[in-house]
Amino acid sequence: MADYVFELLLEEIPAWMHDAAQATLQQQFARVMTDLGVTVAPIVNSTPRRLIVYLPELPAGEADRDEEVKGPPVKAAYDAEGKPTPALNGFLKKNAASIDDVIPGGDYIRVRRTVKGRATGEILQQRVPQIFESLRWPKMMRWGAGEHSYIRPIHSIVSTLDGAHLPVTIFGVASGTTTVGHRTLSPRPIEVTSYNDYVTQLELGRVVIDAMRRRHVMAERARVLASQVRGTPAVDASIWSQWQYLTEYPGVVRAEFRPEYLAIPEEVLVTVMRVHQKQLPIRDADGKLTNSFLAVLDNDGDPDGNACYGNAFVTNARFADAKFFYETDRRRPLASRVEQLEHLQFHEKLGNYREKTERIVRIVTAMGGDESAVAAARLSKADLVTEMVKEFTDLQGKIGGIYAREEGQPDDVWQAIYDHYLPVNADDPLPRTVSGAMVSLADRFDTLVGFFSFGAKPTGSKDPFALRRAAQGAVQILLNRDKRCIKIGIDKLIDFAQQAHGGVDVKQDLLQFFAERVRTLLEASQYGFAYDEIAAAMEAGWASSLTDLVDRIAAVKAIRDEANFLSVLDSAKRIENITAGHTSTAVDPSKLEHDAERRLSELATMVGAQIDDMIAEREYRRALESFAALAPELETFFKDVMVMVDDEGVRRNRMSLLRKIGSAVMKIADVTKIVVDRSEYRA
Amino acid sequence: MARLTFQDLILKLQNFWAERGCIIETPLDLEVGAGTMHPATFLRVLGPEPWRVGYAQPSRRPADGRYGDNPFRLGKHYQFQVVLKPSPLEVQDLYLDSLRALGLDLTRHDIRFEEDNWESPTLGAWGVGWQVLLDGMEITQFTYFQQAGGIDLAPISAEITYGCERLTMFLARQASVFDIEWGGGFGYGPVRKQDEYEFSKYYFEVADIGLHWKLLEAYESEAKRCLAEKLVLPAYDWTLKCSHMFNTLDARGAVSVTERVGVIKRVRELAVGCAKQYLERREELGFPLLHGAAAFRPPAGGPKPAAPPETPNG
Numbered sequence: 001m002a003d004y005v006f007e008l009l010l011e012e013i014p015a016w017m018h019d020a021a022q023a024t025l026q027q028q029f030a031r032v033m034t035d036l037g038v039t040v041a042p043i044v045n046s047t048p049r050r051l052i053v054y055l056p057e058l059p060a061g062e063a064d065r066d067e068e069v070k071g072p073p074v075k076a077a078y079d080a081e082g083k084p085t086p087a088l089n090g091f092l093k094k095n096a097a098s099i100d101d102v103i104p105g106g107d108y109i110r111v112r113r114t115v116k117g118r119a120t121g122e123i124l125q126q127r128v129p130q131i132f133e134s135l136r137w138p139k140m141m142r143w144g145a146g147e148h149s150y151i152r153p154i155h156s157i158v159s160t161l162d163g164a165h166l167p168v169t170i171f172g173v174a175s176g177t178t179t180v181g182h183r184t185l186s187p188r189p190i191e192v193t194s195y196n197d198y199v200t201q202l203e204l205g206r207v208v209i210d211a212m213r214r215r216h217v218m219a220e221r222a223r224v225l226a227s228q229v230r231g232t233p234a235v236d237a238s239i240w241s242q243w244q245y246l247t248e249y250p251g252v253v254r255a256e257f258r259p260e261y262l263a264i265p266e267e268v269l270v271t272v273m274r275v276h277q278k279q280l281p282i283r284d285a286d287g288k289l290t291n292s293f294l295a296v297l298d299n300d301g302d303p304d305g306n307a308c309y310g311n312a313f314v315t316n317a318r319f320a321d322a323k324f325f326y327e328t329d330r331r332r333p334l335a336s337r338v339e340q341l342e343h344l345q346f347h348e349k350l351g352n353y354r355e356k357t358e359r360i361v362r363i364v365t366a367m368g369g370d371e372s373a374v375a376a377a378r379l380s381k382a383d384l385v386t387e388m389v390k391e392f393t394d395l396q397g398k399i400g401g402i403y404a405r406e407e408g409q410p411d412d413v414w415q416a417i418y419d420h421y422l423p424v425n426a427d428d429p430l431p432r433t434v435s436g437a438m439v440s441l442a443d444r445f446d447t448l449v450g451f452f453s454f455g456a457k458p459t460g461s462k463d464p465f466a467l468r469r470a471a472q473g474a475v476q477i478l479l480n481r482d483k484r485c486i487k488i489g490i491d492k493l494i495d496f497a498q499q500a501h502g503g504v505d506v507k508q509d510l511l512q513f514f515a516e517r518v519r520t521l522l523e524a525s526q527y528g529f530a531y532d533e534i535a536a537a538m539e540a541g542w543a544s545s546l547t548d549l550v551d552r553i554a555a556v557k558a559i560r561d562e563a564n565f566l567s568v569l570d571s572a573k574r575i576e577n578i579t580a581g582h583t584s585t586a587v588d589p590s591k592l593e594h595d596a597e598r599r600l601s602e603l604a605t606m607v608g609a610q611i612d613d614m615i616a617e618r619e620y621r622r623a624l625e626s627f628a629a630l631a632p633e634l635e636t637f638f639k640d641v642m643v644m645v646d647d648e649g650v651r652r653n654r655m656s657l658l659r660k661i662g663s664a665v666m667k668i669a670d671v672t673k674i675v676v677d678r679s680e681y682r683a
Numbered sequence: 684m685a686r687l688t689f690q691d692l693i694l695k696l697q698n699f700w701a702e703r704g705c706i707i708e709t710p711l712d713l714e715v716g717a718g719t720m721h722p723a724t725f726l727r728v729l730g731p732e733p734w735r736v737g738y739a740q741p742s743r744r745p746a747d748g749r750y751g752d753n754p755f756r757l758g759k760h761y762q763f764q765v766v767l768k769p770s771p772l773e774v775q776d777l778y779l780d781s782l783r784a785l786g787l788d789l790t791r792h793d794i795r796f797e798e799d800n801w802e803s804p805t806l807g808a809w810g811v812g813w814q815v816l817l818d819g820m821e822i823t824q825f826t827y828f829q830q831a832g833g834i835d836l837a838p839i840s841a842e843i844t845y846g847c848e849r850l851t852m853f854l855a856r857q858a859s860v861f862d863i864e865w866g867g868g869f870g871y872g873p874v875r876k877q878d879e880y881e882f883s884k885y886y887f888e889v890a891d892i893g894l895h896w897k898l899l900e901a902y903e904s905e906a907k908r909c910l911a912e913k914l915v916l917p918a919y920d921w922t923l924k925c926s927h928m929f930n931t932l933d934a935r936g937a938v939s940v941t942e943r944v945g946v947i948k949r950v951r952e953l954a955v956g957c958a959k960q961y962l963e964r965r966e967e968l969g970f971p972l973l974h975g976a977a978a979f980r981p982p983a984g985g986p987k988p989a990a991p992p993e994t995p996n997g
Contacts, residue, residue, distance in 0.1 A: 011775060012813060014798035048796075139800070141811035141827050144769045146837030153772060153827075184779065184789040246795060253793075277819070278797075295819050297793045307793040310818025310853065317755040324753070345940035352940070 002162040004055040004124060005195045007179055008132060008170065011152035012048045015245035017138060018211070021151075022046055028131045029053055036120060037063060045209050047248045049183070051132075052209055054195050055124075058161075062117030069095055071109035121161050128159065129170050148172070156180075158192045181205020182248050185299060206249040206300075214250040215240045221252040222280060222294050229254070229292045231282040234270070237427075239280055243296045246278070251297035254282075255312040259291045261319040264326055265402045268388065271395050272318050279311065325387035334403050337382040344384055347465075350450040353381045359500040363442035366496040367488055373435035376416030379404060380439050383417075397421040423473050426524065430477055430484065437477050437484050444474045445497035448513075452506035457513065471517045478546045479521070489544035490514050511543055518542060522553065532675045533557050539670035548618065555620030556669045559628075560676070567631035568624055572671045574634070575662035578643055582652070584659040591653040596640040600633050604661045611664040620668050627665045634661070687854045689761075690866035692785060692847055693739050696763045699784045700737035703777060705765065708738035713920060714927040717742050718764030718844055722919055725806060725954075726961045727766065728828050728840040732972035734768040739847065743927065745934035748883030751876040754859035758882050759875075763845040769838030770827060778825065778843055782817070785854065793818050801826045805926055805950045807833040807958070810842065822850045832958020833951075886934040895937070899928040899946070906953050915960040922953040 013021070022044050029042035036059055043054040071077070071091035079085050084092075084099060088109060092098060097111040137151040144153065148171040157175035159168045168175045178189050179198075185206040192198045199209060208214050219240060222233045244250070261269065266289050273279040273293055280294040295311040302308055341353035350356070357378060364377040383389050383400030392399075401418020412435050419431035420439040431437045447470050451457070458467050474493075478486060494507050515538065522529045527550070537552040559565050592598045607626055614623035643654045665671060697707050711721040718740035719725060727734040740762050748758025767774060775796070779789060799814035801824065810826035824844040828836055848871070851863045861872030902924040909918035929946050932938050938946065965971075 012796040012798075016798075139811065141829060141839075142837070143827055143839050143841075144772065146769070146839045153770075155772065183775075184792075184794055187776075246797065251793075279819075296795075298795050299793050302793070304791050306791060307818040309856070310793070310820045313853065313858075314820045316858075320753065320755065343939055348941065348944070 002058040005160045005198055006053040007158040008051040009155045009179055013151050015242050018046050018245045032127050058120050061119040064117050065115050066112055067115050068110050069113050073108055077109050121166050125168055128168050132170050160192055163193050182207050211244045215244040217250040218243055218252050225254040226282045231284050231290050234281040234283050246296050247298040249300055251300045253295050253297045253302045253307040254292055255308045257291050257315045257319055262291055264322055267398045268322050271392055275394055329386040329388055333407055334379050334382045337385050340385045341381055349454050357381050359446045360442045362500040363496045364438050367438050369438045372412035373438045376413045376435050377439050380417055380420050423476050430480055434484050437486050441474055444470045445493045449497040449501050449506055452510050453504040471514055475517050475521050481547055491543035529553050532673055536669040536671055536673040540667055551618050552620050552668050555624055558621050559624050564628040567628045569671055571631050571634050572665055575658045576672055579655045579659050582655040584656045587657045588653050591650055594641045596637045600637045601657055603633055608664050615667055688864040688866045689851045689871055692851050695785055699781045700765050705735040705737040708736050710740045713923050714743045715923055716744050718762040720923055724766050728831050729958055729962050730965050732970050737765045739763050745886035745930050750883040751879035758879055761847040763847055765843040766840050768840035770841035774841045804947050806954045807951050833955045834958050886931055890931050890935050892937045895928050895932050899925055910956050915957055915964055919957040922957055925950050
């Protein structure tokens, strides 16, 4: 068994790009392995400067394979006497076959031939450059002569198959068997002979190639350093995936900022450390922020305290600024800034933030927001003209909330201001109050209707105003059912926002846009509904209540695996097919001729009323089951009664009767959209 | 490490880059916000001609002034700017060597290159690169220029911009910029503080708004006239003057959001016009630097782990 070691050495790749690049490489090389008939997975890793691939357990080459080769038509292969023509002889010669090898039958001459599999080395020489040169990075650059475009300039390549150099060339850089150690700690050449040796030699050269190991080392060191000051690191979801790609030789240092800065609101301190400095705050046993923090280090120690000094230096400088902004901002009440918003443009076609504020207030009022919600709406954007937000834009909302709190605004007001940008991402919390949810929705619908009103819809990967995100956040809020739930449909919210924008009409476009967001979110893991379940239920309406939509989807999901679902489905399909294009009228009992149809009509009225009651109580599953119970009667009806009779009055009456039955289920979901595998139901 | 002064830093960087085949230019004698705006960077990165230059550039950012009260912020600071065109593959190692030349033992510090891309809407320019963090502090902007004046560049230039005050403060272990030594026993504070105070007051409170708008107009039309006369270098000077007028008006709070977009666009149009005409003019001249300029060759010996011997300051 052979193995393959590959390393691409380049200049520092942005930390946030590693995970996606690794995933692509993993997938591409898994395909290479599969093609070689290997079942083990490739090992892919990366450091800031290296992309590493290890392919174990490789065979010498592809298996040989048999292949059928098509030759001349049989008609042209033999002459009148049945002797091979030159055409056939030429074909046989070319394929080193004799007349006995010809496969009998068919219109063409065919022979079987064995194709030699290519050697593994040959395959890798072709695939490896292909995979790396076609790797798409979010932001590419050119360098030197400027002829190639990649994430960063490429320096060298290690490519060894079974310990021997396997030459490959990527963007004009030829491979070898030598790499280098850490940029500053051990910048000496390292000769690569085997994978184990590569890992060990690099480790001696102060490079830990395994990102997960770097992460663990740092997490452990962070824990120990924090415990030395009786605290714990305030870890968040993204810290390690960021830190692990900022170092080749993982380390952590602890530093202290001046305790006086603890008087600055905690959110500001955390944002500065976490977002701007990529540092990790430390909290004490009570969860309070301490003036100690942690920083990543591309070195396993800080022998002279330089990194400790440097990190404290920058952080103190940042906090000095923050303190200045905090003190300056608080000299003026938040309310007095609303007027100033006139000078801050929201968008050239949509006016300034003062106008946006007015619209948000109008929408919240139309939603039935109480005094607090309206007060929060009025102050929601005031912090955009504070010094703090000008410097630390990601604090928008939070800072407004904090300033409002410090001015003595009631909880319901300041919390709504604080939360109204939530949720930004799918896993963010929602605003903690109804008022917060209302301001958030009003802000989002104002933005969406505004941009749609002049045609600035997202297209493909282009969404410069983050409208998809705005809509997705609105959907998340509207799906919520706890005490903060908002019982207003997307259709109404669009109406309110359209009125606030002076009566524009973008409703159809926007509903279509939202439908896509709703589908995406309900398919995502938290709900995990299937595409057809969602489509079926949405067909019966969704824009007036998303929680109702979820209930209906859940009912369809619950019943689809039951045996009587086939009855629901078949009945609905039959009704739909037969009544296609029919305009329904009330059923006229005098036109009912057969017993079967009279009975069905009675049942339809009775069961229909029951189903309507159940729907009113959102008992969708029971409603679907009642519908299923009609199946035998329908069966009899279809057997005994001919719908498509010549008498138009009778025909139309029968169709109206069927429609009446079908429409009951269509209020829950268009079940005909459900895809079933009938074999499942046979048992 | 002996206490490093502000001028030691500049002199060492000059000597370091001179030894590596750079021209040492002098600062542009106009008000600019960054060393990038010096024609030795903005215009020289255009076209096929090779170029290697280093220079200090006082950089005026009216809005950053703090009346000399903030120990970290200045309305005018000094950058040391290096441009290497085409970017040599070993440019990061050269840069690290320059830090070693300043007396840093990099095995005892934390050095990281973190993504930081650069874009200048007024210059129609952007690049890709990093901020270099020394022990967690940003000391250098490192950029591979991709476009300037709206023109795609090839070859690509590497631009290295050192923040001289920050680096000196850090190396001299001073907590305030005003406490560093400029040289010869003169303190940076006593030399510069009046300047910081007066210009902060001027830009924020006193600058005549009407006059600056008028000057902006006048400079703009003169820039256009120069372009029409095919005098691209004077045209570029007037473009930079426009940019400074805009920065002053902005610091003075005299530019509304709508106006802002408009003025940036006007300056960019001038910069784009200059870039285009500069390239045409160089072509007419037969791209003089293509002939006779020695190819880039770093001094023999490769990266040196230890600092090279001190070079005399005169």
